[in-house]
Amino acid sequence: MQRRTQRKIKNLFIFLFVFAFIGLLIVSDSSHSFALFPKAQLGNSQTNPPCCLDTTKPENSLSLSPTPHSPLPTPKPHPLPTKLSQWQDKGNNGDYFTDIQATKFGYLIWSKFPVKIYIETPNLNTNLAETWVKAVVQTVQEWNEYLPLQIISTPHQADIKIIRKVPPLQGNPPRARSALATYELYIQDNFLRHKFTILLSPSQSGKFLQAASRHELGHALGIWGHSSNPNDALYFSQVANPPQISPRDINTLKRIYQQSTSLGWKLG
């Protein structure tokens, strides 16, 4: 009798153990899929805005080291680049200059031309890598109509680096972005300079890759803000039919390049 009871208890323990083990498997599997779910959404770039601009605290991306001994340059305007000075918008389309942020060093204006751009060849099979680079190169050529740009093959000499990489998640709850532009400052020969890094998510291809690249290049060339008009390349969100660079984008760029900045000037 006692032995039967003992066997019953033993069986009960085995049953409970197996039950708990199966339960544990189900829980761990569902938490695994749950963790994967946001990642899967990353691939769906249509549901995520393309941006990009770290609007919360752009100054956070500054890294000026070592700390300069001399005072930072007094902000002054640079001569307007020739192509921009020749730009005339006959349609009087206006601009969105009031939505552009100046940093505490002034506007993010380039003064040494051509601006050197490095496009990293992604680690893909040759055809895909070529297609990707070609799409990005085209957007560089589009902006080259307004500011002199040059594609170079050495990353350490670049003013702007373009890389095919998922931007880090941002905010709380964390949100995916399909592209990101960040800048940092440095001192070279006693001049205050800046450089940009653009990350383009691998989830983008075709016209959306070009739209993201065009948009981020706009930021890197000085449009540190967004348009509220979906017909502008610097519109804050992704649209089904991404626009080309608009007259309003260039009107805005031209106004930015007429402003003062400490960038590109000698330390005092």
Ligand SMILES: [Zn+2]
């Ligand atoms: Zn943006």
